[in-house]
Amino acid sequence: MDALKEAIDAAKKNNIFTIAVASTTGSTARAAFELIKNEKLRAIVVTHDEGRRLSERRFNEDVRKILLANNITVYTHNPKLIFLQKVINGISGKFGLSPWSAHLQKVKERYGTGVKVCHIILKMLLEGRVVRDGRIVAIAGAKSGADSAAIFSISGHNKWPVLEKVIVNSHK
Secondary structure: OHHHHHHHHHHHHOOOOEEEEEEOOOHHHHHHHHHHOOOOOEEEEEEOOOOOOHHHOOOOHHHHHHHHHOOOEEEOOOHHHHHHHHHHHHHHHHOOOOHHHHHHHHHHHHHOHHHHHHHHHHHHHHHOOOOOOEEEEEEEOOOOOOOEEEEEEEOOOOOOOEEEEEEEOOOO
């Protein structure tokens, strides 16, 4: 997972102290933890289990326990908010009225799915008030594992994260 190492190196070089990592099963989260456990970085892991019952979750509970025991935030977005937002975005997207959907489409076309997922997880963290202001390195992937990372600015003045620089990009 070279993208993880490159992202963490970029965070250190740019004096960014928060990284957000998308992880569906916990494998990417565990790999990121191993790389940062001796670093002075705040890690936030964003799971892909919103709206799922505990028995249906894909994120490994043993990994979750290890992360939490080591002061790593593990965040799953509020399923009630997700459902309402999906309905609203779905309806407005069909009519071309959703600026967020249009933004994500442009990001995907230019940088690929991994950087698009970085945008999504940071917006989830903003909506959940897990992050408020500052710079963050976001790490995600198009399918399995981490293959994309970027530096973002987060501000209460913006509705969504602002991409500063792509560190690693899965889009060829």
